[in-house]
Amino acid sequence: MAVVADALPFAFAFPPAHTAVMMIDMQRDFLEPGGFGETLGNDVGLLRSALPGARRLLDLAHAQGMTVIHTRECHRPDLSDCPPAKRERGEPRLRIGDAGPMGRVLIAGEPGVEIVAELPILPGDIVIDKPGKGAFYATTLGDILQERGITHLLFGGVTTEVCVQTTMREANDRGFQCLVVEDATESYFPAFKEATLDMMRAQGAIVGWTATSAQIEEAFR
Ligand code: C5J
16 A cells, blocks of 8 residues: 655655665765775865665664665675776775774675664665666576565665766666655755755656655555
């Protein structure tokens, strides 16, 4: 049975048994000093404003028995899944694979890739390591969603305009109904976050919907 959330640009109906929460890349490398985000010159403290909303969304999903998927952007230690074009991009202080204060930057198994301590990962949750910005590329995400009969996705995570947006667009093209939870996502550039949410829900939800975590909670009352 579907529940209905007040959302933009109009109400979003979703069946909890066929809905997954996609928590994108809430890892130390993006939210804590010394990781990938900071080496690119960003103020990583800005992303912390998404933590209360992300926690609220995860708590709701766990309480309602919804599928929860956490993704982490990272590469194999030998960098065989990291295209040189990605590693060479920009002028960071540390490149992907270099040793930093939280281990090798964006490398699977290193401390920087861990999900931040503020967010709960329960035993039934799925954790997917992904080499791309989108979570479908070179992962088993599509198969997992199909096996579970998932049709609807609720997104949180960072950053809004990079990995969240890319994954939501990939999902939309694959036929999923997608909603971004506004207070569960953040960008190093507040204007980019707002622009991303605007462009997704424009033209009658051309890519998807947006709502607050409170509006998603309210759908269950
Ligand atoms: C970035 C991400 N911004 N998770 N990754 O490089 O959005």
